[in-house]
Amino acid sequence: MQHDLRKIVKNFDRAQEEDQTAQFAAEHQLPYVNLVNYPFVGDVLGLIPEETANKFSIVAFMKIGQSLRVATSNPFNPELATTMNELGIKLDMKFEPFVCSPSSMDYALSRYPMIVQKAKDNSINTKPGESIENELKSLKDVQQAISTVSTTELLETIIGGATILDASDIHFEPMQDKVHVRFRVDGKLLPIFELPEKTYKPLSSRIMTSSKIKLDLKTVAQDGRMTVEVNGNPLDIRVNVLPSAYGQTIVLRLLNYKNFLTLDQLDFNDNAKAAMLEAVAKPEGLVLFTGPTGSGKTTSLYAVLQILNSNDRKIITIEDPVEYRIDGIEQIQINAADGFDFPQALRAVLRQDPNVIMVGEIRDKETAEIAVNAALTGHLVLSTLHTNSAAAAFARLLQMGVPKYLMADAIALVVAQRLVRKVCEVCRGSGCETCNMTGFKGRILISEYLKPDSEIIELIKREASLSEFQKHFAEAGGRSLLQDGLDKVAQGITTEEEVRSVTA
Numbered sequence: 001m002q003h004d005l006r007k008i009v010k011n012f013d014r015a016q017e018e019d020q021t022a023q024f025a026a027e028h029q030l031p032y033v034n035l036v037n038y039p040f041v042g043d044v045l046g047l048i049p050e051e052t053a054n055k056f057s058i059v060a061f062m063k064i065g066q067s068l069r070v071a072t073s074n075p076f077n078p079e080l081a082t083t084m085n086e087l088g089i090k091l092d093m094k095f096e097p098f099v100c101s102p103s104s105m106d107y108a109l110s111r112y113p114m115i116v117q118k119a120k121d122n123s124i125n126t127k128p129g130e131s132i133e134n135e136l137k138s139l140k141d142v143q144q145a146i147s148t149v150s151t152t153e154l155l156e157t158i159i160g161g162a163t164i165l166d167a168s169d170i171h172f173e174p175m176q177d178k179v180h181v182r183f184r185v186d187g188k189l190l191p192i193f194e195l196p197e198k199t200y201k202p203l204s205s206r207i208m209t210s211s212k213i214k215l216d217l218k219t220v221a222q223d224g225r226m227t228v229e230v231n232g233n234p235l236d237i238r239v240n241v242l243p244s245a246y247g248q249t250i251v252l253r254l255l256n257y258k259n260f261l262t263l264d265q266l267d268f269n270d271n272a273k274a275a276m277l278e279a280v281a282k283p284e285g286l287v288l289f290t291g292p293t294g295s296g297k298t299t300s301l302y303a304v305l306q307i308l309n310s311n312d313r314k315i316i317t318i319e320d321p322v323e324y325r326i327d328g329i330e331q332i333q334i335n336a337a338d339g340f341d342f343p344q345a346l347r348a349v350l351r352q353d354p355n356v357i358m359v360g361e362i363r364d365k366e367t368a369e370i371a372v373n374a375a376l377t378g379h380l381v382l383s384t385l386h387t388n389s390a391a392a393a394f395a396r397l398l399q400m401g402v403p404k405y406l407m408a409d410a411i412a413l414v415v416a417q418r419l420v421r422k423v424c425e426v427c428r429g430s431g432c433e434t435c436n437m438t439g440f441k442g443r444i445l446i447s448e449y450l451k452p453d454s455e456i457i458e459l460i461k462r463e464a465s466l467s468e469f470q471k472h473f474a475e476a477g478g479r480s481l482l483q484d485g486l487d488k489v490a491q492g493i494t495t496e497e498e499v500r501s502v503t504a
């Protein structure tokens with residue numbers, strides 16, 4: 001393994017800088033905040049003009065109702081108090097000052113171009129005046145619109161069309177002489193149209209520039225983000241670019257707030273919901289959501305976070321990447337390229353004394369161990385794990401090497417989930433324009449859960465195998481994913497084939 005000495009030294013200095021700043025803040029009885037890698041939101045950061053921010057080393061980082069949290073690296077500037085007073089009156093907000101390190105301030109000030117970028121992004125605007133939702137209804141309409149639109153309006157039309165079809169992703173896949181464009185709708189990829197190569201070039205450049213992805217780096221995968229306006233509403237889009245044989249493959253993920261649901265809007269059965277509410281009402285413990293990619297685990301995590309989000313709880317999330325921004329919750333984006341990975345972020349977050357921690361995913365032993373330890377020391381920890389069943393989570397954590405004596409006490413609840421397509425309510429499955437002739441429209445969640453009992457604890461202690469955990473689940477009367485799904489088949493909501501395809 002290679003060690004970058006500069007990086008180690010830099011991180012060492014950084015840790016010391018934050019420690020000293022925290023100590024300084026404590027001595028002056030001021031709250032402290034670390035803003036390096038903080039997920040600034042343009043709307044909040046922009047409340048203090050860049051010029052003022054630079055002059056007084058003060059930035060706004062969180063807005064809770066009429067109260068604005070601001071951080072400064074220079075709290076004893078004699079003019080600061082006057083400036084904050086004036087700004088507070090002008091914005092009609094109460095300022096809560098925090099102390100941050102010079103590095104935090106540099107990072108915060110470096111985020112100002114994002115606001116300018118956002119204003120520029122607004123030029124990608126699907127024109128509220130000629131609301132395309134009124135013009136376009138079906139896949140055919142969208143295809144027709146995309147094939148006739150001018151090159152300059154192509155991106156707007158594609159994004160607008162995708163939102164109308166409730167697509168979660170837009171894929172651009174360059175082939176030898178053309179580019180395939182596909183939308184992901186209800187989990188399945190749907191071919192939309194083909195673009196000539198010469199039209200794709202300016203289009204891909206525009207996507208990359210708008211999402212701050214470097215055009216000249218043609219051989220590496222890159223991530224970016226943009227905000228566009230669709231019928232007057234902001235839509236966040238995560239952009240991923242991957243070089244392929246015939247050009248840049250681009251995937252746009254539409255972070256549609258329509259997918260941001262409350263626990264009641266999700267389709268957990270009453271028993272599963274009760275088990276979840278019971279587990280998250282406790283001040284500590286580990287609650288895990290499991291399932292493959294695309295099974296809606298993140299949506300469930302966000303739904304639980306909304307329940308927990310109150311003034312008397314400090315909630316911090318560690319995400320890769322931050323998908324939806326929630327007011328009142330501190331959301332940290334990991335940056336593995338800079339060594340700010342899940343374990344490091346988790347350790348940093350624990351020093352901030354949170355009540356609730358959401359870790360996007362447990363992928364390795366180190367993260368698992370810190371999460372389990374945190375769950376045993378007064379924190380409610382929420383996370384996801386890539387396993388096929390609730391019972392498998394126990395076997396997976398043992399297999400990762402998490403000490404059994406820690407695990408036995410830490411895990412409060414494991415929920416496994418899948419999404420299955422719903423039979424189209426208009427045509428009842430025979431295929432119509434509403435469902436793009438697929439017979440399905442929308443998706444519903446199926447789930448199972450396992451709350452550790454004394455027998456599970458025994459199984460953990462003797463490091464039982466996956467099949468032993470599964471056997472116990474069945475014997476203890478656990479309702480499986482398949483059973484929950486077949487219930488929904490009996491109600492005519494989905495089909496047996498759909499359920500079996502995700503529970504096999």
Ligand SMILES: [Zn+2]
Nearest residue numbers: 424427432435
């Ligand atoms: Zn239909």
